Amino acid sequence: MWNALWKFLHKLASPKYFYNISAKLIPWFSWTALFLILAAVYFGLVKAPPDYQQGESYRIIYVHVPAAWMSMFIYMVMAITGAIGLIWKMKLADVMAASSAPIGASFTFLALVTGSLWGKPMWGTWWVWDARLTAELILLFLYFGVMALNAAIEDKRNAARASAVLALVGVVNIPIIHYSVEWWNTLHQGATITKFDRPSMDMSMLLPLLLMAFAFKFYYASVVMKRARVEVLEREKNSTWVQEEIMGKA
Amino acid sequence: MTPKRKKRLALVGVLVLGVSASVALALMAFNENLQLFYSPKQITAGEAPAGKVIRVGGLVLNGSVQRKPGDIKVSFDVTDTADNLTIEYTGILPDLFREGQGIVAIGKLQDDGIFQASEVLAKHDENYMPPEVSDALQTAHEEGVNQPKQN
Numbered sequence: 001m002w003n004a005l006w007k008f009l010h011k012l013a014s015p016k017y018f019y020n021i022s023a024k025l026i027p028w029f030s031w032t033a034l035f036l037i038l039a040a041v042y043f044g045l046v047k048a049p050p051d052y053q054q055g056e057s058y059r060i061i062y063v064h065v066p067a068a069w070m071s072m073f074i075y076m077v078m079a080i081t082g083a084i085g086l087i088w089k090m091k092l093a094d095v096m097a098a099s100s101a102p103i104g105a106s107f108t109f110l111a112l113v114t115g116s117l118w119g120k121p122m123w124g125t126w127w128v129w130d131a132r133l134t135a136e137l138i139l140l141f142l143y144f145g146v147m148a149l150n151a152a153i154e155d156k157r158n159a160a161r162a163s164a165v166l167a168l169v170g171v172v173n174i175p176i177i178h179y180s181v182e183w184w185n186t187l188h189q190g191a192t193i194t195k196f197d198r199p200s201m202d203m204s205m206l207l208p209l210l211l212m213a214f215a216f217k218f219y220y221a222s223v224v225m226k227r228a229r230v231e232v233l234e235r236e237k238n239s240t241w242v243q244e245e246i247m248g249k250a
Numbered sequence: 251m252t253p254k255r256k257k258r259l260a261l262v263g264v265l266v267l268g269v270s271a272s273v274a275l276a277l278m279a280f281n282e283n284l285q286l287f288y289s290p291k292q293i294t295a296g297e298a299p300a301g302k303v304i305r306v307g308g309l310v311l312n313g314s315v316q317r318k319p320g321d322i323k324v325s326f327d328v329t330d331t332a333d334n335l336t337i338e339y340t341g342i343l344p345d346l347f348r349e350g351q352g353i354v355a356i357g358k359l360q361d362d363g364i365f366q367a368s369e370v371l372a373k374h375d376e377n378y379m380p381p382e383v384s385d386a387l388q389t390a391h392e393e394g395v396n397q398p399k400q401n
Contacts, residue, residue: 052384053346054374061378087258124344124371128354130286168266172273183277184284185307187354192376201378 013092015232016241022225029222036215044208051205058205060118065192066213068111070220071139072174074104078146079171082164092228094160095235097167098150099227103220105143112136123187131180132188135173142170156235287354290328290335298359306335306365307354307373315349325364328353339367346372 011017044062051058078100085093115133116126127133146163153159181190193199199206236242251259277284287307288298298304308328315326325338326349337355347353352373357366379387 049380049382052379052381058378083262086262087255122344122346122372122374124369128286128371131284165265168262169269171266172270176273176277184281184286185289186286187371187373189374189376192378200376202380202383204380205378 013090015092015095015236016239018092019229019232019245022229026222026225029218029225033215033218033222036211036218040208040211040215043211048205048208049202054122057118057121060114062208062212064111064114064118065209066216067107067114068136069213070216071104071108071111071136072177073217074100074107074220075139075142075167075170075174078104079164079167082160082167085160086164086168091235092232094156094164095228095231096224097146097164098160099224099231101143101146101150101163103223103227105140105147107216107220108136108140108143112140128187130186130188131184132177132186135177135180138173139170139177142166142173145170289330290333291330293335293359293365294333300359303356303358303368305354305356306337306367307352308335309352310347310349312349328355335365336363337365337367337370339370341370343370344372346374 012021040062045059048059050056078097081093081096081100084090085097112133115136119128120126145166149163149166150159153162180186181188192201193206193209201209233242233245287305290306290308292298293306298306306328308330311327311329311334315324317324322342323338323340324343325336327334327336329335337357339355339357347370352375354371354373355365355367356369356371359365
């Protein structure tokens with residue numbers, strides 16, 4: 001079984017194979033994402049009851065929390081693929097890392113904006129420099145740094161190497177974001193959903209949150225593949241298979 | 251794995267560990283500055299700088315909120331269960347402000363030991379539940395039924 005998996009990974013690492021298989025996967029991921037988003041919106045905005053304290057305004061959680069999870073998840077994908085690119089010089093890993101950065105930055109931005117919109121009526125302020133908010137803002141700047149390095153360095157291999165090093169340096173920020181609410185006193189509340197404990201949220205409110213979290217994962221998978229396909233074509237433009245792909249098989 | 255790859259893997263590992271260790275040391279050194287607010291206990295112990303704008307956080311003590319009639323001036327006590335601190339504030343309180351709720355107040359500690367706040371923020375907790383569940387919990391609590399708390 002391990003052998004088969006290893007073989008598949010090797011095959012996947014070939015840009016041409018990735019280009020072909022991603023074309024088949026993207027529609028599946030996109031439709032699943034759309035379906036899950038619609039379900040999550042329905043259950044979250046229509047079915048879920050209002051909160052005992054916050055009333056209706058808590059519903060922003062259905063965008064805010066999944067977006068914040070994604071901001072960290074995509075960063076880890078970017079750092080791990082970056083490391084694979086550094087160590088094994090795998091082209092597709094570089095492509096994945098570069099394609100992930102703008103999507104991760106968007107989710108981070110979304111988490112910051114929705115949090116701010118919620119913070120004004122609930123906390124009484126748009127922004128406060130507490131550990132959680134500040135660490136998430138640093139995450140946004142790390143994404144910007146990775147994107148800037150990728151864009152500024154002409155040679156793709158050097159760009160990938162530089163941005164992977166930055167991404168790996170920034171990895172330390174991920175546990176800081178996660179544990180900030182426990183390590184220091186912050187205005188941001190603690191975690192509602194933890195691995196080892198019962199979530200401190202009613203089931204009817206939790207379900208749409210989890211649906212949206214899955215929806216965002218599929219959305220990311222679909223969008224990162226679309227970006228990666230373009231990136232692959234760009235990087236492999238001198239190879240015969242790309243020439244054939246563009247010009248049509250003569 | 252080829253020796254070259256092994257070396258690069260080790261380099262990546264050293265990079266991540268080195269950065270983590272140095273950041274951890276820096277965070278420990280700056281621990282005090284990373285706290286958003288002082289607790290009433292810290293203020294009683296004199297850990298907060300006097301005459302400077304600081305933040306104080308704690309739970310609003312039940313039954314301590316006093317409003318002057320015809321005025322928006324309000325005074326209340328916050329507690330960290332060890333010590334209490336009286337806060338005076340003039341202005342509009344956030345929606346979530348209520349007795350038993352966590353708050354963060356920004357202002358200065360006066361010589362008479364009263365904290366003059368210029369801004370009060372409500373701290374939300376991590377519990378979400380429908381009103382009915384909250385009512386049921388409340389009733390159960392009042393009846394003294396030994397029902398496990400929803401957490």
